[in-house]
Amino acid sequence: MKTNVKITVNGTVYEREIEPRMLLVYFLREELHLTGTHIGCDTSSCGACTVHLDGKALKSCSMLAVQANGMSVTTIEGMANGEMHPLQKGFHEEHGLQCGFCTPGMIMTAADLLASNPNPTEHEIRESLEGNLCRCTGYHNIVKSIQHAAKEMQS
Amino acid sequence: MIPSQIAYQKPESLEEALNCVGDLGDMCKILAGGHSLIPVMKLRLADPENLVDITGIPGLKEISDAGDSISIGACATHADIANSRPIHSAAPMVSKAASMIGDIQVRNFGTIGGSIAHADPSADWPAVLLAADASINMQSRSGSRSVKASEFFLGLFMTALQTGEIITSIDIPKSAANANSNYEKFAQPASRFALVGCAVAADNSGDALADVRVAFNGVSATPFRDGGVESALTGSGLNDESISAACGVAADGVDVMSDHFASSAYRKSMAAVFAKRALKGLS
Numbered sequence: 308m309k310t311n312v313k314i315t316v317n318g319t320v321y322e323r324e325i326e327p328r329m330l331l332v333y334f335l336r337e338e339l340h341l342t343g344t345h346i347g348c349d350t351s352s353c354g355a356c357t358v359h360l361d362g363k364a365l366k367s368c369s370m371l372a373v374q375a376n377g378m379s380v381t382t383i384e385g386m387a388n389g390e391m392h393p394l395q396k397g398f399h400e401e402h403g404l405q406c407g408f409c410t411p412g413m414i415m416t417a418a419d420l421l422a423s424n425p426n427p428t429e430h431e432i433r434e435s436l437e438g439n440l441c442r443c444t445g446y447h448n449i450v451k452s453i454q455h456a457a458k459e460m461q462s
Numbered sequence: 463m464i465p466s467q468i469a470y471q472k473p474e475s476l477e478e479a480l481n482c483v484g485d486l487g488d489m490c491k492i493l494a495g496g497h498s499l500i501p502v503m504k505l506r507l508a509d510p511e512n513l514v515d516i517t518g519i520p521g522l523k524e525i526s527d528a529g530d531s532i533s534i535g536a537c538a539t540h541a542d543i544a545n546s547r548p549i550h551s552a553a554p555m556v557s558k559a560a561s562m563i564g565d566i567q568v569r570n571f572g573t574i575g576g577s578i579a580h581a582d583p584s585a586d587w588p589a590v591l592l593a594a595d596a597s598i599n600m601q602s603r604s605g606s607r608s609v610k611a612s613e614f615f616l617g618l619f620m621t622a623l624q625t626g627e628i629i630t631s632i633d634i635p636k637s638a639a640n641a642n643s644n645y646e647k648f649a650q651p652a653s654r655f656a657l658v659g660c661a662v663a664a665d666n667s668g669d670a671l672a673d674v675r676v677a678f679n680g681v682s683a684t685p686f687r688d689g690g691v692e693s694a695l696t697g698s699g700l701n702d703e704s705i706s707a708a709c710g711v712a713a714d715g716v717d718v719m720s721d722h723f724a725s726s727a728y729r730k731s732m733a734a735v736f737a738k739r740a741l742k743g744l745s
Contacts, residue, residue: 351497366568373470374515
């Protein structure tokens with residue numbers, strides 16, 4: 308029993324016929340082949356699958372694609388606009404990644420933070436990342452990367 | 463992990479939704495943010511044939527001032543609640559608990575109605591709603607009813623919500639006690655669920671404490687008001703001695719949970735510690 312959905316992803320409207328049980332992360336990865344959004348724990352803990360839904364950070368393994376029908380999704384692939392997003396540059400400049408698996412989720416969560424709080428303190432950055440895990444334990448440089456981006460976005 | 467096959471409906475009015483859940487009965491689950499339900503469906507601990515998504519119903523997300531109470535729509539997200547000024551002035555423990563649930567991503571989409579319908583004993587809402595003396599408003603196609611939080615949480619994942627009913631809103635009374643309230647929790651570091659959560663509210667406007675309410679989640683399979691702590695504090699002043707003495711009886715006589723995170727003896731001593739911290743936050 309399939310259902311039709313119309314979901315805007317990174318500015319493009321996609322219409323697909325899907326099973327209602329399909330999770331949003333599988334819709335992105337397997338229907339749209341946007342594999343920048345990763346599946347880590349698949350239990351709403353690690354945050355690797357974080358995307359934006361109507362501008363707010365969401366763990367896309369915890370929502371069905373049908374719930375996003377009519378809504379707008381931004382994934383890591385939608386962050387660069389001709390050139391890298393300041394957060395992407397920040398992670399590059401400050402060595403904010405080792406294996407890189409958690410990076411798309413980290414960037415999407417950080418983008419949500421910076422949208423509401425353009426000049427966060429180190430503590431606020433660390434608090435905002437409570438739902439994103441890094442197994443390389445690169446948190447220190449991740450925080451520096453976000454600070455780098457915040458600075459660039461303000462200048 | 464992939465849930466079992468389901469059919470999905472998203473009614474556009476409350477009447478349509480009530481007819482849907484009335485017709486489907488036990489064959490459906492109500493879906494709001496899905497942040498409790500989808501994970502258990504992925505684990506196949508829940509296996510509904512139908513989902514009725516109530517987030518398309520107008521008004522169900524609203525937080526409004528109803529005069530002698532604040533009404534929180536069932537589909538208000540934890541983030542909506544954490545950011546609401548009227549809630550912060552009427553009952554600071556409600557805002558604080560909302561801001562401590564899960565993580566940013568979960569708070570952005572998880573809803574209060576969904577969380578309390580799921581009734582995880584380690585979730586943050588039960589203690590807060592018990593201490594706030596909140597009412598839960600429910601509707602079915604045969605009518606509406608309102609029950610106190612104390613009659614709503616019945617046990618491990620068990621509530622007073624009947625088949626065919628939808629939670630529509632939660633009322634937080636405006637009272638001197640709720641205006642002077644606090645919530646503290648000992649969070650399990652990975653899940654952020656409460657190993658112990660304690661919500662307290664007390665009217666300290668007179669000579670002595672009155673209308674004292676102390677409630678716990680995470681401690682036993684059913685969240686509860688702690689009558690021992692409440693009566694020890696009632697009529698006394700709010701100071702280190704009275705708080706220490708009262709917290710000495712925290713969770714006495716309660717069947718305290720034990721799991722691989724915390725033994726029952728440890729949980730019980732943490733109940734006293736977190737009750738003390740919560741009470742010290744009152745003015």
